[in-house]
Amino acid sequence: MAEHLDDLAASWVRDLKAADRSPKTIKQYMLAVNQFRDWLVAHDRPATAESMTKYAIATWLGDLADLGREPATLQIRFKGLHRFILWLVAEEELGRDPMAGLQPATVKPKPVPIIDDADVAKLFRTCEGKEFTERRDQAILRVLFDCGIRISECAGLEIGDVDLKHHDVVHVHGKGDIDRAVPFGAKTGRALDRYLRARRDHRLANTTDALWLGIRGGLTDDGVEYALKKRAREAGLEHIHAHQFRHGFAHRWLLAGGQERDLKRLAGWRSDAMLERYGNSAADERAREAFKRMRLGDRL
Structure with a gap:
């Protein structure tokens, strides 16, 4: 039976903590994983590593863009999910990186107004x-x-x-x-x-x-x-x-x-x-x- 993404993510979080990643970084990573999991469930797909295909991930990112998410947010979600996938590959839970070839959203920095x-x-x-x-x-x-x-x-x-x-x-x-x-x-x-x-x-x-x-x-x-x-x-x-x-x-x-x-x-x-x-x-x-x-x- 394929392992649920929640269980795999829990193991990943333990690994991140052991690597001394900050709680804020872990939270950002998990936002991406949890949002992708919710998207899979909403589209009647099993929330397992096998469902993490290039097509599914690209479609999820496209849906986020259609919802009006800022390019910076899309880039953060892209990087967070990719970190998780690279860990899955390293742990041999996935045979290859399904995000290979996908590109994150291009972010054009917006000047931040200075408080006078x-x-x-x-x-x-x-x-x-x-x-x-x-x-x-x-x-x-x-x-x-x-x-x-x-x-x-x-x-x-x-x-x-x-x-x-x-x-x-x-x-x-x-x-x-x-x-x-x-x-x-x-x-x-x-x-x-x-x-x-x-x-x-x-x-x-x-x-x-x-x-x-x-x-x-x-x-x-x-x-x-x-x-x-x-x-x-x-x-x-x-x-x-x-x-x-x-x-x-x-x-x-x-x-x-x-x-x-x-x-x-x-x-x-x-x-x-x-x-x-x-x-x-x-x-x-x-x-x-x-x-x-x-x-x-x-x-x-």
């Missing part, structure tokens, strides 16, 4: 009070704005990661298992200091090392995003998300004449392609500012 300084100031003003959540959210916003770290890195910070005594840095464990020390300025340091003093009196202060505390414990990625969106609503701002701070950080760094090599280290990037991607959002503005500084046409 006036809107960032509005966000800061929503949490200038002395209540615990105001101290916390002010510190979160300052860290995202000043340090440009990922939301997952921000949510994953622990008390011991904040160095206020010696170097004014946060120690970040980032993507690709990269650890780095990211500096922050005086205003961010003040916000962190105020929050840490407020945190000491929180009823959950001694139950977790997580830096950011919520009602039930440390904030997750979603918890940090929720806090940001709540402050954005209070400030009358729409379509604000945490990753805009990271793009804004890269833009401001380059606009101020910062070195790309230093930006790579601070942002935790291994690839130069990330510089292009994150610097693209406001590249035209930087080009105009560079033109004004050079004044090439005014030489004569």
Whole structure:
């Protein structure tokens, strides 16, 4: 009897955990597997490895496209299912790779709008009070704005990661298992200091090392995003998300004449392609500012 995809996927997840894949990565992979399984069931096909044919997979991807899924989403689903299939082949549950020859959707990067300084100031003003959540959210916003770290890195910070005594840095464990020390300025340091003093009196202060505390414990990625969106609503701002701070950080760094090599280290990037991607959002503005500084046409 052919083994069900759910059972095979459970074995794969164990293998991924043994390989120290992050929970977020595993979740993304499993979304693809589960969605393909559901598609098989909806089309009266057995949810087994034998049903993973090139035709079935191509049809499933086509159906996702017809439902209006973005190319980036299609690419993620493609890669997630392909990872599973490659594991099945390696484990000899499949004789060959049925996705060989299939191509993922082409993704054209969309420039991410930068949050301008006036809107960032509005966000800061929503949490200038002395209540615990105001101290916390002010510190979160300052860290995202000043340090440009990922939301997952921000949510994953622990008390011991904040160095206020010696170097004014946060120690970040980032993507690709990269650890780095990211500096922050005086205003961010003040916000962190105020929050840490407020945190000491929180009823959950001694139950977790997580830096950011919520009602039930440390904030997750979603918890940090929720806090940001709540402050954005209070400030009358729409379509604000945490990753805009990271793009804004890269833009401001380059606009101020910062070195790309230093930006790579601070942002935790291994690839130069990330510089292009994150610097693209406001590249035209930087080009105009560079033109004004050079004044090439005014030489004569």
